[in-house]
Amino acid sequence: MDRVIPAPAVRRAEHLSPDQVEQVLALMRAAGDTDGALPLSEHVVLHLRHGGEVPAVHLLAYDEAQGQIVGYAHVDTTDAVEGASAELVVHPLHRRRGLGRALVTAAMAVADERNDGRLRLWAHGDHPSASALAIRLGFDRARVLLQLRRSLFAPLDEVVLPAGVHLRAFRPGADDEAWLALNAAAFAEHPEQGKWTLDDLHVRIREPWFEAAGFLLAESDDGRLLGFHWTKVHGEEHANPHEDGEPHAREPIGEVYVLGVAPDATGGGLGRALTLAGLWHLRDRGLAQVMLYVDESNTRALALYQRLGFVRWSNDVSFQRTL
CATH class of the missing domain: 3.40.630.30 (Gcn5-related N-acetyltransferase (GNAT))
Structure with a gap:
């Protein structure tokens, strides 16, 4: 009650x-x-x-x-x-x-x-x-999460993977545990992402927007997962009419939902290749724009996205209560 x-x-x-x-x-x-x-x-x-x-x-x-x-x-x-x-x-x-x-x-x-x-x-x-x-x-500004956007009509570089690495789609049920381990390692210092559980993964797999073909895994020739780019499309559900018959006017937009690389696979261009592979996938879906979120303090990731044509769109801010 x-x-x-x-x-x-x-x-x-x-x-x-x-x-x-x-x-x-x-x-x-x-x-x-x-x-x-x-x-x-x-x-x-x-x-x-x-x-x-x-x-x-x-x-x-x-x-x-x-x-x-x-x-x-x-x-x-x-x-x-x-x-x-x-x-x-x-x-x-x-x-x-x-x-x-x-x-x-x-x-x-x-x-x-x-x-x-x-x-x-x-x-x-x-x-x-x-x-x-x-x-x-009595709150202090403590953390800034940037939303960046990019046109998918702008030129995209070709995907160049490191030697001995190939891409494939995520397989629900088969890749769950291996992906969770990779996600935890890639985001060990992240306050939210690195703590995902199997339930966190499954609740998203059950969402209407989930598409295994847009969940790209980088795998070594010996079968080890090295990185991933999970894409998402916002707004497609709004293209269908409501019960009153009136459709939403919101245009779908793609998202670099989660992108991660194993700690021992960083520095070799895999992050850039995975980002581009996801952008090509979203462009092939017919989308005009893509967005992503990145911590303002993550200067390495921010520099990568800016080199790939992303620009700042808006901010989310976390305030900390001062005791």
Whole structure:
């Protein structure tokens, strides 16, 4: 049963009903259409839609007159190393009424109760009002995730693989464990990607956008996985009409979803070859643009992408609560 946090009215829930999930997803889309960036990350959306073993605290703000959710925050307190993390969204028509502040304050209360009070707050799109709110509430700017984009109409170099390496498609069921081991090694220092589990992989394989042909593996002649480029296509589901018969106007865009190279295979051009192979795949799908996310601090990867024609599009910022 939902527990009410004192005014301003934010309700706390451990689980959401199907109707509440649909309301939160609709709220996210409305904010994304207004701001030009979705306010909730992929892993939060997957948790909303599918649940999972990792618990989360859901914070809900309602328009009491309409009975509709107009503000939402997702709080994950399970990371003992990095501390709790939160993402939030307020409906564009209900902003400047204190809901954002109420949601962040409620998230801080959850962090105080569940662990040592540390809290990371993500602002997708780096909206000025989100930054101002975070700073007013005692958060420091801690991490920047860049979104880069590139036209697929621009020239692409040919793929040149290192000697003794070939590409093939990922085989669901057969490659799962080997890929997880490679992913963990390639992203050993990454705060999220390197911690993926078999369930994290399988929930994405079950998503409508998953395409094994776009999940490229670099394999040595003796069968060892050396690297991978997992591509993704956003927006194809919007090409189909809604129940009311009206299609979305959103143009599909490709993504360099995850790209990794085994630590002992770096420095030989494999990362560049894998990136190009994925870009050629997305171009062959008929897409006009491709995007990717990279940490601003990852200067090596950033330099590679810039050499391949990617330019900065937007920022996601993580703010750290100062205790």
